[in-house]
Amino acid sequence: MDAIQITVNVLEIIVLIYFGFASLYVFVFALAGLFTPKQRENIIAKQRKFAVLIPGYKEDNVIVEVARRALEQSYPEERYDVVVIADSFQEITLQKLRKLPVKLVEVAFEKSTKSKALNKAMEVIGDRYHVALILDADNIMDFDFVERINEAFNKGYKVVQGHRIAKNTNTPFAILDAISEEVNNHIFRKGHRVLGLSSALIGSGMAFDYHFFKSTMAKVHAVGGFDKELELKLLKNRNTIAYLHDALVLDEKVQKTAVFANQRKRWLSAQFVYFKRFAASGVRELVLKGNVDFADKVYQMIAPPRILLLGLVFLITLMYSAGHFLFEDGWLSISPGVWWVTFSLVVLAFVMAIPRKFYNMKTAQAILTLPRAFGVMFLSLFKLKGANKKFIHTQHGTV
Numbered sequence: 001m002d003a004i005q006i007t008v009n010v011l012e013i014i015v016l017i018y019f020g021f022a023s024l025y026v027f028v029f030a031l032a033g034l035f036t037p038k039q040r041e042n043i044i045a046k047q048r049k050f051a052v053l054i055p056g057y058k059e060d061n062v063i064v065e066v067a068r069r070a071l072e073q074s075y076p077e078e079r080y081d082v083v084v085i086a087d088s089f090q091e092i093t094l095q096k097l098r099k100l101p102v103k104l105v106e107v108a109f110e111k112s113t114k115s116k117a118l119n120k121a122m123e124v125i126g127d128r129y130h131v132a133l134i135l136d137a138d139n140i141m142d143f144d145f146v147e148r149i150n151e152a153f154n155k156g157y158k159v160v161q162g163h164r165i166a167k168n169t170n171t172p173f174a175i176l177d178a179i180s181e182e183v184n185n186h187i188f189r190k191g192h193r194v195l196g197l198s199s200a201l202i203g204s205g206m207a208f209d210y211h212f213f214k215s216t217m218a219k220v221h222a223v224g225g226f227d228k229e230l231e232l233k234l235l236k237n238r239n240t241i242a243y244l245h246d247a248l249v250l251d252e253k254v255q256k257t258a259v260f261a262n263q264r265k266r267w268l269s270a271q272f273v274y275f276k277r278f279a280a281s282g283v284r285e286l287v288l289k290g291n292v293d294f295a296d297k298v299y300q301m302i303a304p305p306r307i308l309l310l311g312l313v314f315l316i317t318l319m320y321s322a323g324h325f326l327f328e329d330g331w332l333s334i335s336p337g338v339w340w341v342t343f344s345l346v347v348l349a350f351v352m353a354i355p356r357k358f359y360n361m362k363t364a365q366a367i368l369t370l371p372r373a374f375g376v377m378f379l380s381l382f383k384l385k386g387a388n389k390k391f392i393h394t395q396h397g398t399v
Helices: 003-032 063-070 089-099 114-125 145-154 171-194 210-217 226-236 255-287 291-304 306-326 337-355 360-381
Strands: 048-058 080-087 103-107 133-134 159-166 206-209 239-250
Touching: 003 171, 003 306, 003 337, 048 063, 048 114, 048 145, 048 255, 063 080, 063 239, 080 114, 089 103, 089 171, 103 114, 103 306, 114 210, 133 145, 133 210, 145 159, 145 171, 145 206, 145 239, 159 171, 159 210, 171 239, 171 337, 171 360, 206 210, 210 226, 226 239, 226 291, 239 360, 306 337, 306 360
Parallel strands: 048 080, 048 133, 080 103, 159 239
Antiparallel strands: 133 206, 159 206
């Protein structure tokens, strides 16, 4: 066996370990997500004071309606304040917001970030709150969302992630984005909680003990992916993140290729940045302290996104199937059957994770755009340089 073939065989094994483990990982948690997480009993009965923080950057299209809807909760109105953090809003928008019973915090930064906006708002509104509830400027909460979050805090949780679902499914890309979010909800939130691990945060529809959040956020200086940095800090300190599958918040899904590309580039860049920063500590925490939650989160930073996992494993499987016909025996050391099993695990994970409501003709038509979505994400891997050093804004309100 010559050096070239040895090199090829070693690379084969590395690729199989990377994609094989990722495929088994999503399959196991997708299977777990079919069950119901164990629920804690209430340890206290209390109605906490909430600060509903809504940071927005140039969100004039949606912010007034979102603020108005945020005021319509089953929770007692004197027990929560809606705080709109306005960055670069038009004056006419500010005038409309001033007419609503909300707290308006106007901010301006040389380089805008969500973490800066949140930190400034908490500095302005003070410390008389028990819970900080974070929304995006396009999010609309279900009528009982705040009430359900409060019930979770009564069970003793300090960090809670709600169930974010699609506000719109009006284009093929919006449908794919909606499905992607539900797959992540099933695997990284519900499935993780069933197996005793923390839910992943998603950047909005999430709530924290107010003083805990304020002190933690003071140390977060992320430009992009602030929720990832916050999540890693929380899990390193062994804070459990709960997930409420029945607490719903609507989120606008991307509708165009360009917006999808920008959003995914920002997410991928954040993942790689935080993996490099926390990889070593992830290994130490696992080996020396048994902190599985933190190590699991660090792994997620380097794991392939679900669309890339599905597409790349499919392509590799086809290549191996063709390769064993085209090349001499022994040139490829791994059987195509191994890759077909790996691909089957990914497909089964998706089948288990996608809600039944998406099994319809609109989804079938949207799947035709899946190759384009895969291509956009794959190309984004080569355009990540500097993406985490500048604020990439996703335009909302174009539904």
